[in-house]
Amino acid sequence: MKVRQLSVFLENKVGRLAKVTHLLGEANVNIRALSVADTHDFGILRLIVDDVEAAEKCLREGKIVCRINNVTVVAVDNRPGGLAKVLGDLNAANINIEYMYAIAEPKSERPLIVFRFSEGERAVAALQNGGVEIISEKELFG
């Protein structure tokens, strides 16, 4: 049920994000979702891409620090309170969210949200108990 995410270290300098996206484009990697966490002097770019191995390879070759880690993608109901329901389930199970961001997926009927939990297994169990749909990598790119 895990989806692999590629995280990239970015120095807070002009042109760094442009370089990363350029390398991915050259390697024919399509970006499906992204989020940037920024601090005063560095940023972390998090990407969901259609070919995570190719993406990692091309960035490593470009001497860019990156790593692959697992995230959880869930579908939320497309109505007021849809996201609140999911967060409520997590809160009830006392699960901390490291960060989250949305996937822009025009074709999907339901919005998809990427979650990073410190306790991934427990979070997935809590969500499944609450009847929340968890999206696999295959479903995401299938």
Added chain:
Amino acid sequence: MDMIADLHLKDFVERRALENLQLERLRETLHRVYQNVPFYRQSFDRAGVKPSDLKSLRDLSKFPFTNKADLRDAYPFGLISTPMRDIVRIHASSGTTGKPTVVCYTRNDLEVWSETVSRVLMMGKVSVDDIVLISYGYGLFTGGLGAHGGAERLGCAVIPMGGGATEKQLMLIKDFNVTGICCTPSFFIHIMEEAEKIGFDLKKTKLRVGFFGAEPWSEEMRSRIETGSGVRAHDIFGLSEIIGPGVSSDCEARCGLHVFEDHFLPEIIDPSSGEVKAPGEEGELVFTTISKTGMPLIRYRTRDLSRLNYDRCDCGRSMVRMDRVRRRSDDMLIIRGVNLYPSQIESVLLSIKGTEPHYQLVVSREKALDDLEVRVEVSPLVFSDEVRVLEALRAEISSKIKQLIGLSAKITLVEPGTIERSIGKAKRVLDLRKLN
């Protein structure tokens, strides 16, 4: 030229015989420079000493020092003590400010040089059967040709590769069955990183020994090199003014670097008073060359801080040992009144798992206060998708620096490769205060 076996024996000569040889050579050198170099004639006269005042080795302390500035003032050939026609090689150090420092060698000096470098290599059990890759820069820098000459004298198969072209270095190591390498420690770490990146296992090659020098490095770096590559790492010390690499080196016992004192006479002085310090006390390292004929230097102040140990080494060599140089008296930064050596920051970084020894110190001054910024490269090993993990790394580095050195430093994480790798020497410090 001496036979190779005889060169090895020179390291084990009995102390009294060594001192007799030193006194004889020193006396000859003092006469030579007083006769032939106007700078030395004037400086001895000013100090009221004559070469004939040297009755014992201790009398050397009556003679004046030579400073780096004297070499610059004598640019380019003011300090040579021989007719120009006897000079067969000229090297020059990369002068970061102003003119380079020039050193001239006679045929005799090149022989001294290749002798001391081959004695270094023998400490790493290198022999005629070895294939040695020279990855120091060639050219005006003494590293390349100096290491080359020693390995060739020993009868090794020498590959004059020079620095850079890391992938090609790896190719040669593998294809040529290289067993020994000479380069800067930071360049070797760069080679190791490159090897890892392309899935090249250095441990599966024949490479077994390395002679690393031309920049200060630490025990932590040594163990990183040895565990990461399986290469036994020797510290080779030298400076172009004295001869180049091959002034001293560590043996298998690893308890200091044996100075080839039958050629280079070391002293330790108090850097402020100039007084000679007792064996075992730390101070500035001073060398007098006693067998060179091209450009002998009398009591040359190196600015390197070290200590001398005259006890017999476990390896049996009689040559005095100097502590490995980790600090230079002029590398020392004074930040908000606190003394800081770049090597201290290196030790902090190496003590934190996963951080790379690639760093740069940036000192600036806003209004009246000095600011220290430490730029540290992020390795794939420590990188995380979570901000708090990287912030925790920053906090850990910062608190260790605070604890050990007593300075608050701003830690900046930068992308790998941002800090310039050196073929010659690493530029560890950017002092922006001078510009104000």
